Amino acid sequence: MLDFPYDTAPAPGEVFTIRPGLLWVRLSLPFRLDHVNIYLIEDGDGWIIVDTGIDDKAGRAQWQALFDGALKGYRFNGLFVTHHHPDHIGLAGWLCDKLDIPLLTSQTAFLSAMNFYNSPELLAATAYSRFYASHGMTPEVAALVSTQGQEYMRMLSKPPFTYRRLRDGDVLTLGGRAFHVLSGDGHCSEQLMLHLPEENLLLAADQVIEKISPNVSVMAFEPGGDPLGGFLHSLDRLRSTLPDDVLVLAGHRMPFYGLHDRCTALIAHHHERCDIIRAALATGPKSAAELVPVMFPRDLTPHEMSFAFTEVLAHTNYLVGTGDCRWLDRADGTRAITRA
Numbered sequence: 001m002l003d004f005p006y007d008t009a010p011a012p013g014e015v016f017t018i019r020p021g022l023l024w025v026r027l028s029l030p031f032r033l034d035h036v037n038i039y040l041i042e043d044g045d046g047w048i049i050v051d052t053g054i055d056d057k058a059g060r061a062q063w064q065a066l067f068d069g070a071l072k073g074y075r076f077n078g079l080f081v082t083h084h085h086p087d088h089i090g091l092a093g094w095l096c097d098k099l100d101i102p103l104l105t106s107q108t109a110f111l112s113a114m115n116f117y118n119s120p121e122l123l124a125a126t127a128y129s130r131f132y133a134s135h136g137m138t139p140e141v142a143a144l145v146s147t148q149g150q151e152y153m154r155m156l157s158k159p160p161f162t163y164r165r166l167r168d169g170d171v172l173t174l175g176g177r178a179f180h181v182l183s184g185d186g187h188c189s190e191q192l193m194l195h196l197p198e199e200n201l202l203l204a205a206d207q208v209i210e211k212i213s214p215n216v217s218v219m220a221f222e223p224g225g226d227p228l229g230g231f232l233h234s235l236d237r238l239r240s241t242l243p244d245d246v247l248v249l250a251g252h253r254m255p256f257y258g259l260h261d262r263c264t265a266l267i268a269h270h271h272e273r274c275d276i277i278r279a280a281l282a283t284g285p286k287s288a289a290e291l292v293p294v295m296f297p298r299d300l301t302p303h304e305m306s307f308a309f310t311e312v313l314a315h316t317n318y319l320v321g322t323g324d325c326r327w328l329d330r331a332d333g334t335r336a337i338t339r340a
């Protein structure tokens, strides 16, 4: 049982009190994952906002409705952003400017937001389409991945020119409470979480989410990256260093208890996915594109296909990294993965 009196999430415009000095707001998103959780932490004479939602008309309108409604009269001292995905950092520039507050985030989040804001067209670079093609992706899907990436990354207001860097191990004192900054990997690099040992709670961002498995994808700009290795390592660290009965407040879905079980389930899920790939390779080498229907045996829309493809690559790169598998160059210029 959760020790606050809600069994639903706050409706648009509503503010829930999770603990004294810790509020929960939810913004809706125009995606299949149709919302993002925003938290507010009391900081002396004002509040720190945690995450922002995407920058679109509806996103700004939802904030304005809160400022005119449930948050009317509130003072704000800063914006803490957990990571650089647009549903979390999208309105950072707009909020910091509007409220005249500083941005606190990781270096990765700040620099990534700057980069995506200034050069979204880079996502369609030839180097990237070549990378997709080398793993057997059709030109149609490759084009879609690039253009969709651009649209998504455009849901971002102009980032502030400056920020305050937070990193793993820092202690952020807000209103007399000491929040320990933790950095996670896998869903994206340097995703920041806030752990408050005194009150046994964790703002977990998208590192661990109730019921759903956070997306773990190889990005075209880091083709040899091992986000899955990083993700598993981060989950293992959370499980071994934080108590199981910590209240987890994630970037999506409901707050929950059972951190250790959730980490264990996510780790097991990805090991099962690796087993599926290993089994498929028993009949011979496969390209990432050939592994998509093995790991996702159902019809995929092009949009789902792009997520599936980059998620398959997270597993293949991990298996190569552990020495279980290796890459094989095929005569047609594509690459296949095979048992080592």
Ligand SMILES: [Zn+2]
Binding pocket: 036, 085, 087, 088, 206, 251, 252
């Ligand atoms: Zn998210």
